[in-house]
Amino acid sequence: MRPYRPKENVQKKSYYTDRFWVAPRVPEEPVEDPIFKEDLASVEKAFKIKRAYVQRGQLVIIIDAKDNVDVLRHLKERGYDVLSEMSAIDYLAKDGEFEIFYQLLAMSKRKRIRVKCRIKEHEAIESVECLFRSADWSEREMYDMFGIKVNNHPYLKRILMPEDWVGHPLRKTYPLHGDEAAQWYEVDKIFGKEYRDVIGPEQRDPAFVSTKDTCNYARVTHPLPKCADPNSEPERIEVFNDDAPLVETFDLKKSKIVDKTR
Amino acid sequence: MQQRNRLEPYFENLVFEREDNKMVVNFGPQHPSAHGQLRLILEMDGEQIAKAVPDIGYLHRGMEKMGENMIYNEFLPTTDRMDYIAATANNYAFALAVERLLGIEDKVPRRAKVIRTILLELNRIISHLFWLATHALDVGAMSVFLYCFREREYAMDLMEEYCGARLTHSAVRIGGVPLDLPDGWLEHLNWFLNNLPEQIKLYEGLLTENRIWRMRLEEVGVVPPEMAKSWACSGIMLRGSGIEYDIRKEEPYELYDELDFDIPVSDRCDSYGRYLLYMEEMRQSIRIIRQLVAMYKDTGPELMAHAPEYISAPKEDIMTQNYSLMEHFVLVTQGMRPPVGEVYAPTESPKGELGFFIRSEGEPYAYRMKIRAPSFWHTGILQDLLPGHYLADVVTIIGSTNIVFGEIDR
Structure with missing residues (x-):
């Protein structure tokens, strides 16, 4: 009988786990920094905040997914005007949800905030491209890698993978070496489906x-x-013939010593 | 087994006869001045660009996926392949993110910090020299290319002498550096630092007041400050637009808070302003390395942080003490298990803000590894930057954004 492997997370697992080992946690500190406190209070006044804490010097705010544009607009007005990064984390296996994070930077205050929200698998998120142009490509990448639909995005197409690719590579259900469709992709593209039997699947293990x-x-x-x-x-x-001596006697006088490389 | 190939050649570069009399030019992905595999679909109105659509992904190797399927130490050499012009900057950004996640950032020994910072600045010089060489070549200055590559070769010799590799260094480890500086290395470095300023003067003599150079660069690729912020530009793309923000200064990591250096800023917003900043940054890097060379003498011999849960003991301990050997065995075969949590660690790489976002679930494999590579947004900005420019300026603008495809496609 084949061993059972969970399908919802096919990423590499450690082969040894200690049942009694409890993983330590990165401390989630209360918000004490005066700048963060002020910003948090102003967001709290207008929007519902599920949780807020400071982790490794950066404020983390967890909000409702439907508030994302408004919260980010509010933060932009408060100086957090650079969206340096945004993407998603796949928690489908555990909770059936995606976590989307926005990493913001306020250059005037030298502070970084991470705004997080969760959506269900087939839900869409509202685009923040109207606030930050950088979200244009980030959201495309997120759609490409996770298949998360983004509403009101100007050009929601795959960015890194080819347009006719099947599947979303960064989901936990997607294996590292690609899935069934991936191993036929190039054969179909270059030679055509009718040559599948002749050529065989692409070997994707390096x-x-x-x-x-x-x-x-x-x-x-x-x-x-x-x-x-x-x-x-x-x-x-034939590697050696008998005429050629294997080792020539080293003669110091004939050789040139290079000591200066520059 | 040769089959009939469906990818037969046809003239796909030019499409005429559009209704609005615009011509579509396909620039790349094999264009020599596209700095890698950049494909630009340009809609031309005569000589002027009406619309530009950058197309990326030709070098996509799925590094973020690999990061989720490798233990942390195993992933470090993979980061070399992102910005392969300055590999140590990537190694360091990754190592810093993991160290911050583990909470051992302060435990890194001082000598390791000095060596890392020297290597980071040396890589900045290598990267800037490479940028100047290729950018000048794109614009048409062939001799600058040759001169820059000569100096870059000396810098790469130094890297080779330290770690054995010229491009893919892997010279930084999580928790420190693997090796001390070899004998005579600092003298070689000093020779290089003494030689470089007059060479920079030579490049500037060839370019700064050169009429052709100024005509090709001035008022080309103007990035207003609002646009730079909106597109999350960083590094020289940001400082070239008059915004003074350098992560080394504002959110200091490593030894940068102890060092004395200036951040050059330009209000010109164009390619020429950015060129001036690159030249000045090289001088500042020389100044930083000089201070670090002086610091090196006062450091102790330790090279790796002492954190037995996460970092292997020094080689002597592993060879002599049973328990260190056992810990080392577990760390190599299973990998370290960082605490549950997430971290985003920004660093100032030669190209801009390079950051690693790591989500850990307490397993030896990262649950999510997002790599924030500056070139990704510096390529995205092309779609707003190019319209209105002439076709000949496209090459200048791509050159002055200093993009590297290893880190865009990851």
């Missing part, structure tokens, strides 16, 4: 070495000419 294929793989221990029959006898390679 460590893969075929002993049968002598056209694409050199064989170190059993050298054969290129594209030779894999079962044929290897050629004998």
